[in-house]
Amino acid sequence: MxxxxxxxxxxxxxxxxxxxxxxxxxxxxxQPALESHKSLSKFLLSKGIDTSEILCFRDTFALNTFYRTSFKVPDAHFFNKDKKFVDYRQSIKDCNGMVSVFIENIDSVNLELPIEGKFLDDYLNNLVIEKTGHEFVLENQEYDVYMVVYWAKYLGKVNKRKVYDWQELVKKAKQNGKRIRTLLVSVDYQEMWGISKDQIPEFDY
Structure with missing residues (x-):
């Protein structure tokens, strides 16, 4: 050359x-920062996102395990009425833009073949209620679809364009009689874990 x-x-x-x-x-x-219930709630409210239930990982080990699995953020995972995981992607190259399409065709969650060996309970094991730090226990109620939404404050306006839009689509689906349980999971680093700012890794965007 x-x-x-x-x-x-x-x-x-x-x-x-x-x-x-x-x-x-x-x-x-x-870059990620240490967050609290107050800082996360304030941020979500500024984006018009429902704050009635905010979940997070129980500790840094659980969060780092999540990141090591190459999950995208923000993203959503869908589970059918039997709490079995259903992948919204047609191929592994599909981005989270397909989440909106899946919500608009929410009935397909129970028509698609679920992924073998992946259940909702496995995804909830390491989650706690962000406000209290108490273990999260899903209520004993039947739903047509379960939707786990992963988001992070450090992603700024991206949450507005994705998470807020997804919630609005879910609202419309509920108005049409669909029974959907949405779980909002923060993948931020939490003050309640007792870690310092120096222990937060720097992300390479």
Missing amino acids: NRFALLLLSASMMLAISCKYILLKSEGVK
Whole structure:
């Protein structure tokens, strides 16, 4: 590769990185911080997102296990009436933009073949009520669909465009008689875990 071509490549890479940084900045995406019930509730209310029930992971080990499994955030996981996991993606390359499509066709959750060996209870084992730190226990009530939504305060406006929109679609589905149980799970680092800011990893966006 000649020197001119190398300069062009370097310039284009710098431009791409710069554009990505500007995009993230405009969306309010930042490094994770220690959060509390007060800070999370205030943030969600500012985005018009329901705060009546906020869940989080019980400790850093549970959260780090979540991150190691390469989950996307924000994202949603769907479970049918038998509490079996149903993947909304048609392929592993599908992004969370398909979540809205799945909600709009919510009946398909009970028509699609569930993933073998994945159950809702397995996803709830490491969750606690964010306000109190008490173990979360799902009420004994039947639903057509269970939807677990993962979000993070450090993602800024992305939550507004995704989580809020998903909740609005769920509201419409409920108005049409669909019994949907939504669980809102924060994947932020929590003050109640007794960790310091220095123990929070820096994310490479």
